[in-house]
Amino acid sequence: MAPRPEEPESLHPGLAEPRTKEDWFDYVFYEPPPRPQLPPYDTYMAMDKEDPERRRLIHSRNRYHSALVLAWTPAVQYFESEITELLAANEMAPPGARLSLLIDGPPTVGKSTLVKMIGRKFEQALRKDFPERFAPERQGAYVPVVYVSLTDQVTPKQISLAIARYLNVPTSGTKDAVDDRVLTSLTACGTQLLIFDDLHFLDCSHKEGRASNDHIKFLANHAPCTIIGTGVDLEDSPLLSEGGPTGPVKRNTRVKSPPRNGPRTQTAGRFSRQELAPFALDSKPEILQWVGVVNSLENALALYRHEKKSLTRRHWRYLHDRTNGSIAGLHALLRRSAVRAVKQGTEAVTREIMDSIVLSYAHERAYAKVVELQSRPSAKSRSKLDKKPSAADGSA
Ligand SMILES: Nc1ncnc2c1ncn2[C@@H]1O[C@H](COP(=O)(O)OP(=O)(O)OP(=O)(O)O)[C@@H](O)[C@H]1O
Ligand SMILES: [Mg+2]
The missing domain is CATH 1.10.8 (Helicase, Ruva Protein; domain 3)
Incomplete structure (x- = not known):
């Protein structure tokens, strides 16, 4: 990947939620602060508390620790493999035949981080394999990944507006006009992966819920992309069902969508649903x-x-x-x-x-x-387990 000019330390490119393709490109190029080179401990301890060098060392270590590492957990690896396979299977598939994926999980299990890590890696590989598509003279015309973080009570038109803003497409006019421009540019930009984060923000009221569902189906049919959605309790969202009891939930695993009794929606026929749960x-x-x-x-x-x-x-x-x-x-x-x-x-x-x-x-x-x-009293034996060495750390 071509190196980017060094960013000043005081800026945060790549850190905020991407809202435009430029933000996304920053994220793709973003590298967290490297592990700081530390002097020997004695040297560090001998420094005066106000020594600028010591202060600089503390500052750079805080920056480094504040980012820490993002772990390619088994779940991240699993979904990377799923999404990569979907992208390959969908690449030249006709409209209506492209299967998409919903990743459903409770708050803070790492859904947004996961889809961004995978989207970033996917684009990095494309940049390596097809550098000509990203040539400077093409001025960012190729946008393989579109990442849209939805806001609460989002309506179908707002979804299209968010994609339009991301792709720098004019946002004026009726919903139909914006939809039309969005579809044209998703095709022209060669977008392969369309990520909707926080899909539970779709308006679930009866009328809007139906419309949102229809809109996602419309995008899934007309945009030549693989759609990945994340959210909380998506099974209850208008995307998948018009009602009915939920199936059992498994912890710390990805499971295929369990059957549910309510009437199926059209999007339910196009999306698979898998869960991301906290570690158990x-x-x-x-x-x-x-x-x-x-x-x-x-x-x-x-x-x-x-x-x-x-x-x-x-x-x-x-x-x-x-x-x-x-x-x-x-x-x-x-x-x-x-x-x-x-x-x-x-x-x-x-x-x-x-x-x-x-x-x-x-x-x-x-x-x-x-x-x-x-x-x-019955829980006393539990604490012993805490000290048991584990094979995963190589100590067993
Ligand atoms: N793979 C990972 N490795 C290390 N830390 C992670 C990882 N995934 C998530 N985190 C940490 O968890 C935080 C929250 O993750 P994230 O925002 O992705 O969760 P979420 O499931 O999208 O939450 P919400 O449902 O509230 O949107 C991240 O900011 C990061 O600090
Ligand atoms: Mg999130």
């Missing part, structure tokens, strides 16, 4: 997945005195309890702890530091319940 610890493979994620985030810490693999080996269950198996909670807890460890000079993420961090309301509520359950 109900079986050995699930435990190994969680430990593997803890391990990859722990390996990324840039701290002088952090005991290697202490989180992976000793605190993996505590981390699950604290975060309810949420990747967002885990990422937040380690980011905050690392910043605090640098600030306090302990230079290690310890149980004490993690205990002192207040996470989101939802995570703290869930943890309070776990603590309450653990205080019951």
Whole structure:
């Protein structure tokens, strides 16, 4: 991929939710801050607190920890494989034959991050394989990935307007006029992957819900793209059903859409639905997945005195309890702890530091319940498991 001119440190290209193709290109090129080069610990400790070099080192470590790494979790890898296959199977398929995918999951399981990581990697591969399509003289005319983050109570027209703004297409005129321009430019831009994030924001009122559903079907039929949608409780969205009881939900796995009894919609015939759930610890493979994620985030810490693999080996269950198996909670807890460890000079993420961090309301509520359950006599044997070494960290 062609290198981009260096961005000043004070700017945040690639960090905000992309709203235009230029934002998306920034995201594709965005590289998180590299691991800072640290002087020996003694040298660091000998620096005066006001030494500009020491302050610079603290600043760069905070920047680095604030991004930490994004983990290619088993779920991310699974969906990457699914989406790549769909893209290949849909590339020259006729209208109406293209199958699309909905990724359904509760808040903060990493849905948006996942689709952006996959979309970014897909475009990076295209940039490598077909550099001529991205030549500067084409001035961004090729836009293989369109990422649209929906806003609440979004209507069909707003969906088209969001795509129009993304592609720099005029937004004036009637819905039909905008739709027409949007379809023309999705085709002209060679868009292959059309991502709708937060699809649960579709207006679910009876009239608008029906219209939104029809609109997504219209786009799926007429735009030569593979559509990937994410959202919360999509099974209840007008996209899939007009009512009826939901099927069972499995944790920490991707499952094929279970049957539901309500009348099927037309989009339900075009989208598969799979779930993304928080990590669970109900079986050995699930435990190994969680430990593997803890391990990859722990390996990324840039701290002088952090005991290697202490989180992976000793605190993996505590981390699950604290975060309810949420990747967002885990990422937040380690980011905050690392910043605090640098600030306090302990230079290690310890149980004490993690205990002192207040996470989101939802995570703290869930943890309070776990603590309450653990205080019951029957739960005593559980804590022993927390220290058991695991095959995933290579220590078993
Ligand atoms: N693969 C990952 N590796 C590391 N951290 C991640 C990963 N995925 C998500 N996170 C962390 O979790 C945070 C929330 O993730 P994200 O916004 O993708 O969740 P979401 O499921 O889209 O949530 P919502 O339903 O609220 O939109 C991210 O900002 C990041 O800090
Ligand atoms: Mg999201």
